[in-house]
Amino acid sequence: MERTLSIIKPDAVAKGVIGKILDRFESNGLKIAATKKLQLTRQDAEAFYAIHRERPFFNDLVDFMVSGPVVVSVLEGENAVAKNRDLMGATNPQEAAPGTIRADFAENIDANAVHGSDSLENAANEIKFFFSGRELS
Numbered sequence: 001m002e003r004t005l006s007i008i009k010p011d012a013v014a015k016g017v018i019g020k021i022l023d024r025f026e027s028n029g030l031k032i033a034a035t036k037k038l039q040l041t042r043q044d045a046e047a048f049y050a051i052h053r054e055r056p057f058f059n060d061l062v063d064f065m066v067s068g069p070v071v072v073s074v075l076e077g078e079n080a081v082a083k084n085r086d087l088m089g090a091t092n093p094q095e096a097a098p099g100t101i102r103a104d105f106a107e108n109i110d111a112n113a114v115h116g117s118d119s120l121e122n123a124a125n126e127i128k129f130f131f132s133g134r135e136l137s
């Protein structure tokens, strides 16, 4: 049993597809252990994506992530990290396999609908970044 962090990004929240995306998780064997909608501050977004600080798209990424509310969720299930990444599809929606969240709900690599932890170790850190123990028991 694993836990992973999902973020429904501002583009997908603005489009009104929170429910459709959460349904993809539940319909594919991932339980929503916790979820909430919130507005990231610039400081939040910079800290969350600190690993990308040196990348040329860092400022665009931070601007995008604070452009509107997001929905953060903890997903739980067997192989949750890899399963969520499979459901999300490739980072660039143009390259995402048909039927994946990014193929169905994202426009481009800047606004690609969802984030998902890419390893069990990052998942644990990302979950701690957003959720307290009380929210997750």
Ligand code: GDP
Pocket: 057, 060, 061, 090, 091, 109, 110, 111, 112, 114, 115, 116, 118
């Ligand atoms: P992910 O794990 O599939 O989300 O991909 P990465 O960890 O490689 O990148 C993190 C996020 O940075 C992506 O989801 C995109 O939102 C953004 N990103 C990645 N590459 C680019 C790029 O070339 N341009 C822009 N604007 N954003 C990018």
